[in-house]
Amino acid sequence: MSYLALYRAWRPRCFSEVVGQEQTVIALRNAIRTGRISHAYLFSGPRGTGKTSIAKIIAKAVNCESLEDGEPCNQCSSCIDINHGNFMDVIEIDAASNRGIDEIRDLREKIRVLPAQGKTKVYIIDEVHMLTMEAFNALLKTIEEPPESVIFILATTEPQKIPATIRSRCQSYQFRRLTAGEITNRLEEVARDGGMNIDQDALEIISRRANGGLRDALGMLDQVYSFKGENISRGDILDVLGLVDDRYLARLMEAVFSRDTAEIINMLGTALNEGKEASQLARETALYIRDLLLFSAVGREGEFGVAGPESYPFMEKRKDLSRDKLLKALRILMDTGEKLKFSEGQRFLLEIGFLEMAALFASPAEARANTDQKAPISKSSMEKKENKEKEVKNEARDLLWGKILSGVKEKKIPTHALLSQGKLLGMKDDVIYIGYKKGYKFHKEKMEEKANREILAEVLQDIAGKLVEVEFIFLDDDQYNDIIVKKAIELFGAEVVEIKD
The missing domain is CATH 1.20.272.10 (Zinc Finger, Delta Prime; domain 3)
Structure with a gap:
């Protein structure tokens, strides 16, 4: 059998194995035991805190053939197939890569089909905040009144981006970050089971750096174990993970x-x-x-x-x-x-x-001494300093733009041709702004199409190491009526946003 990463091998298979999240676990287990299961749930909280794991436990519980005290048995054919990812009626959807209205319309059509293998179809939509507003609107009625044999479980790390109309139709559960002690206890259990000889302070370093996410902690332990073997010291943790003590x-x-x-x-x-x-x-x-x-x-x-x-x-x-x-x-x-x-x-x-x-x-x-020793700063010196700062910012922005264009060109030359007519304005709060001159309306509109936008999104994720949203701005040299343009000017300054011939 192929090797399983530690965070997969140690994924909880029933409610009693979940680390932390006591209130959420008790509420959901009681609901399943008494048959008061909601048609839609919204799980929100930091990454690696158990949202998807608990979603799969619910999926097993509603399809389990030998449910006992709200816990799935993990022995029947349904539980075994769900554990192995082979159950036809548990559908996991990554909203980051299936975020458009077409995908949601397709989902709505498939919902009407009765369960093929179990009693209940469970749709687990991960990172649901990535759906477009049109997709959310298309999903709205389905989540409000799904067929009796369907349950929705939405998971997100950014609940503030979920429309209130969606949130109001779901039972919401907030997942908290785990404490360092809870993470350390689980790591000790994993180390004992794997025959690892690891220093206690090394485990504590991992627990503190995991920032409340058990999956991240197990990933770090797995990385160090792969490199150092069974005997792991504090220094090994720092060396392999590139940390300073x-x-x-x-x-x-x-x-x-x-x-x-x-x-x-x-x-x-x-x-x-x-x-x-x-x-x-x-x-x-x-x-x-x-x-x-x-x-x-x-x-x-x-x-x-x-x-x-x-x-x-x-x-x-x-x-x-x-x-x-x-x-x-x-x-x-x-x-x-x-x-x-x-x-x-x-x-x-x-x-x-x-x-x-x-x-x-x-x-x-x-x-005071440093202030007294400073010579009066002339207006020209201030201007030179400001100009120098602008040059540094412009160089950094041009360098990033060059990387973006190069990455897009490697993936698709026509998309590069459309994108190259724009100009990178800047980045704020994981949103990158790209502006087009007024004569390039066609290029801007083509870049907003799904296929070209997805190519750009992949390149941006490779460069930034995270998901980045894109706003395309059509700039008019004499007019700034568009709300997005005003926002870009507010963030980056008019001298950056305005593109003159």
Whole structure:
């Protein structure tokens, strides 16, 4: 039998095996035991917290031939087929790749067909927030009054994007992030079963970095186990996953608090030379600052993201730092992380970000001395600085646009020809804006067609590492009446959005 990833091998097969989500599990199990099963459910919450797993348990329970106390037996033919993914009446749909009205119309036609293998047809629609508004409207009546033999289970990580008309027709359950303790307990069980000899603090690192997602934690353990074998240490976890430990972060932030420029540059250089990613360093340090803020409020009882016992003495020493300054430092790191996504000057940007943080923690006397030593900034100097910043932004945007065009060209040359007449305006909140001059209405409309949009979406996902939405904007040099254009101007500035001949 082929190897199963740990998160698949350890997927819960009944309600009693689910980690966390106690209220949701009890409510659903009672509903199944008493026969009060809703026709539609909406499961929302962070990734890897059990939404799809519980959906499959419900699918087994409503089709189980030997249901006992609300639990599927996992022994009958229906349960076995569902566990193996061979059950015809459990249909899983990925809304990210089946998001259009045509797919939903096809679903509506198939719903009318009676179950072929079991008692109830169960439709599990994952990432349902990715459906278009037209698709949601087409689904609306079907979800409100489906056939008696059909149950819908909608799962999403972004419930705010679900129309209220859909939410009101479903029973909603919010899945919470798991605690580090809950994740550690399950990892210990997995390690024992797999014969792994793994340090306790190594498990705790995985639990903290999983950010409440058990699937992510099992994926990390699986990755380290594949590389290191049965004997796994704390250092193995950090090396394989490209993480930096809390001791390093504590010493790095001590250099920042002490404004030790040489030590900051040296420590960043060492980490980067060892293969650590600049964006990962920025993210880990941001988590450490968050932990320091939490430590100053609740002490060692907090649930920390990266900080462990070895960094507590450093945090104790700095717990009286100004929270306002720490929040400003956090914003600097978050801004730096955003810039790192679209720049090749990774090391330079990272160093600038840390040095900006160090400047925050200068004493009042040092700050006054630095202010007194500064020469008056002339208007021309300010203009040069602003122009330089614009040039850097434009270079980063042009570099990203070149990557997008190149990726699209590899997939389909006609789509590249249509897209190349546009211009990348910028990106905000996982939405990328592309503008067309007023003479290229045909190109814009063709790019909005499903086939061309899907090709662009695949390229954007490859580049960004996540799903990115696209807004195509038709620009008029003299007129900005369109709501989307106004939004783009608000986000990126008129000098970026306006495209002049």
